[in-house]
Amino acid sequence: MDSLLTPLLSYLLLYRYVALAFVVYIGAVGAPLPVNEMLLALGAFASQGYFSFWGSLMIAVIANCLGDLTGYAITRKWGDWIVRVLHLRKARFFVHLEEELRSDAAITVFTTRFAGSLSSITNLLAGLVRVPLGTFIFYDFIANVIEPAAALGIGYVVGNYWSDFSNLFTIIAAIFAVGIIMFVLIRIQRKIMKKYE
């Protein structure tokens, strides 16, 4: 079992919904915590009557959305200063990434919710390139309902054998992340090629 997961599960059992909200929020902001595995276990706990399934889902969704909004808000407020200080607009790749994120904001925000740590990076980038707040919130919310519901649901059904599925979850998130990065790179490369044709 993940060395971070064991203490998380203890905190979850000790402090229950407060721990759930805190861990999911911090994970959404960017801390590398095994949140999906924790939700899988939480689904199992719910199946045993120790937690409420729907209450847990509601708290996970709200905490996830708030965490994502925090990352978005940080760069939305201080993004221009960061870009100036780091001279990011001098880097052609960043300019293309900015254009790509603006044109495909909805699909990027939605799909990166399923890609582990890439979700937090996307939140920061979305604020940096000023993706419309309404667009961000809408697609973030939809994906933030699907992802924890899937983890909780699978945990609920498999019960005590949830740990058999936790590694698969991590691998699937990693594959999603790599796939999304490659997709974005292809799109950027196509735009560059088009420009110079």
Next chain:
Amino acid sequence: MLNTMDPKKKRRPISYYIKIALIVLGIVLVVLFILLVRNYLMLRHANLISRRELSLSAFVQKHGPLGASEVGVIHSWMTFDYINRLFGIPQDYLENQLQISDSHYPNLTLGKYASENNIDTVVASHQVQNAILKYFNQPAL
């Protein structure tokens, strides 16, 4: 110096290789999904997941407590409160059996109990497992 490179041989763009990589990733994702389903079906076949739990009405019902044969699920990250609920045993049973004096009981993890008593977590888990087996009138491990 003449350029001896065949003009018909063009270097493939990077996007070509990225597309190949994406296809491979897609195949890997499908394989992983099949493994996930296979894992689940194996558990179903071994009767470790009840078919009843799959029905919509069963989804919202609480699942029953575990029995003596499932004491192996106990881990050091679990609290005594959770273990008591998991096995449907009285809250004070383990406290009395193991003579736990910590005031945080039952909101006390097995790991904390082990460190307070200067024993290994594996030993602590075995103590709890044997106490539960005794409750169910089963022989100790």
